[in-house]
Amino acid sequence: MGTPPQLTAQQRQAALAKASASRKRRAEVKAQIKSGEHNIDSVLTLAGTDEAVGKMRVKELLESFTGVGKIRANTMMERLNISPTRRIQGLGRHQIRELREEFLRPEHLSNPGRLIVLSGPGGVGKSTIAKQLRQAGDFWVSVSFTTRKPRVNEIDGHDYFFVTESVFARMISNNEFLEWAEFAGNRYGTPQAQVEQALREGKNVLLEIEIAGAKQVKAHLPQSILVFLEPPSWEELVSRLVGRGTDGAERRAERLELAQEELAAAAFFDVILVNDQVESVVQRLVELAQN
Numbered sequence: 001m002g003t004p005p006q007l008t009a010q011q012r013q014a015a016l017a018k019a020s021a022s023r024k025r026r027a028e029v030k031a032q033i034k035s036g037e038h039n040i041d042s043v044l045t046l047a048g049t050d051e052a053v054g055k056m057r058v059k060e061l062l063e064s065f066t067g068v069g070k071i072r073a074n075t076m077m078e079r080l081n082i083s084p085t086r087r088i089q090g091l092g093r094h095q096i097r098e099l100r101e102e103f104l105r106p107e108h109l110s111n112p113g114r115l116i117v118l119s120g121p122g123g124v125g126k127s128t129i130a131k132q133l134r135q136a137g138d139f140w141v142s143v144s145f146t147t148r149k150p151r152v153n154e155i156d157g158h159d160y161f162f163v164t165e166s167v168f169a170r171m172i173s174n175n176e177f178l179e180w181a182e183f184a185g186n187r188y189g190t191p192q193a194q195v196e197q198a199l200r201e202g203k204n205v206l207l208e209i210e211i212a213g214a215k216q217v218k219a220h221l222p223q224s225i226l227v228f229l230e231p232p233s234w235e236e237l238v239s240r241l242v243g244r245g246t247d248g249a250e251r252r253a254e255r256l257e258l259a260q261e262e263l264a265a266a267a268f269f270d271v272i273l274v275n276d277q278v279e280s281v282v283q284r285l286v287e288l289a290q291n
Contacts, residue, residue, distance in 0.1 A: 025052035026060070033064040039200060040065075040103040041193065044096055047088040054089035058082055058099075065103075076102060093175045100192070101220050104199055113140070113203040114289040115195075115221060119214040120229035121259035122184070123241040125275045127159070129229065130208040132282045139206040139289065140198040145171065148186035160188075179209065179216035184255065188213065204289040211265050225288055228269035232276040 007015065029046070032038045038046075043061060047054040062073035077084065080098045082091070091099070104112070116139070118126055134141040145161045147168050156162050163171075168187050171177060178196075180189030190207055198205050207217065214226050231237035241255055266272050271288065273281050 022052040022055065025050070026056045029053055029056070030060065030064040033061075034066065040100060041196065041200075044088065044091075044099070055087050058086045058088055058091065059084060061088060097175055097192075097220075100196060104196055104221060104223075113199045113201070113205055115199060115205050115207070115217075115224040116285055116289055117207045117209060117214045117217050117224050117226045118229060118285070119209055119211050119226065119269070120275075121231070121237060121262040122255050123237055123259065124229045124231050125240070125278070126208045126229055128278055129275070129281055129285070130206060132278060133206055133285065136282065136286075138204065138286050140203040141206045141208070142190055142195050142198075144209065145177075145189045145191065146186055147188075148184075178207075178220065179213040181210050181212035181216070183210045183212070184258065190217070206285070211262055211268075215268065225271065226269040227271045227273060227285065227288070228266045229281070230263070230266065230272060230274050232274055 029038060029043065033043065043053065047056070058077065059073055062068050062076060063070055068076070074084070077086075080095060080102065082095055118129060120126055130141050133139045143157065143159070143161060145163055145168060147163060147165050148160075150156060150160070150162050154160065165187070168180075168189065171189065172180060176192060177189040178192040180187060182188075188210060190209060190213065195205055195207070207214075209217070217224050218226055231240070237259060238256060241252055241259075273284055275281055
């Protein structure tokens with residue numbers, strides 16, 4: 001092993017000054033965490049551009065949050081398989097995601113919002129329900145990203161964020177989705193950061209997503225309430241899909257076949273609602289968020 005490089009007095013002084021500034025910066029950020037000025041998301045984001053914060057040990061970060069302390073920090077790190085000496089900049093993408101989800105647990109939030117996940121077969125009326133809730137102001141309704149083309153009555157950024165396959169793939173790679181799934185040849189994904197921020201702010205959140213995505217959310221956030229929306233009858237669902245007028249006969253047949261499979265998934269959900277009257281479904285969802 002070679003001998004370490006010899007520093008000049010000037011270099012040594014500069015190194016000591018840099019180390020002192022880094023310690024001061026980390027102490028400043030930890031104080032801001034304790035005062036509520038920073039949350040887990042903002043610190044993890046800051047660590048990507050601030051070298052001093054990036055070199056903070058994860059254990060120090062966790063212990064800075066009110067109610068965590070040394071014992072809970074150690075337990076959390078063991079559960080998430082994070083080394084006691086790991087620094088923030090050394091965390092992997094999955095570890096970062098798990099940390100963010102950890103701080104969405106009710107015990108870490110003073111007044112958390114409720115997360116309602118609405119799903120069901122295509123054509124059952126999920127979008128109509130979500131629109132009513134958005135207009136009523138009872139929920140923060142997440143806008144999903146999708147690779148499909150917009151329908152004539154849809155607005156980018158309001159109904160969906162319409163993106164290309166390459167953009168969607170990049171977002172998957174960057175771990176930007178709370179969940180994503182492929183449905184009827186197109187991809188759909190829920191932006192993670194916006195949903196988590198809304199919950200931390202105490203807002204009730206509604207996700208209108210496909211069944212595969214709903215299962216992903218439940219796996220990551222067990223406190224979420226999965227609601228399955230059923231049609232009053234099979235005949236009513238067929239009538240709604242035909243009435244859309246957006247699909248050809250072959251595509252409509254594919255959707256109906258898929259709808260039969262989707263209806264069989266209802267048993268996985270926490271609550272099943274029949275969409276026989278929009279107003280009653282909306283009221284029931286509001287009640288679920290308030291309980």
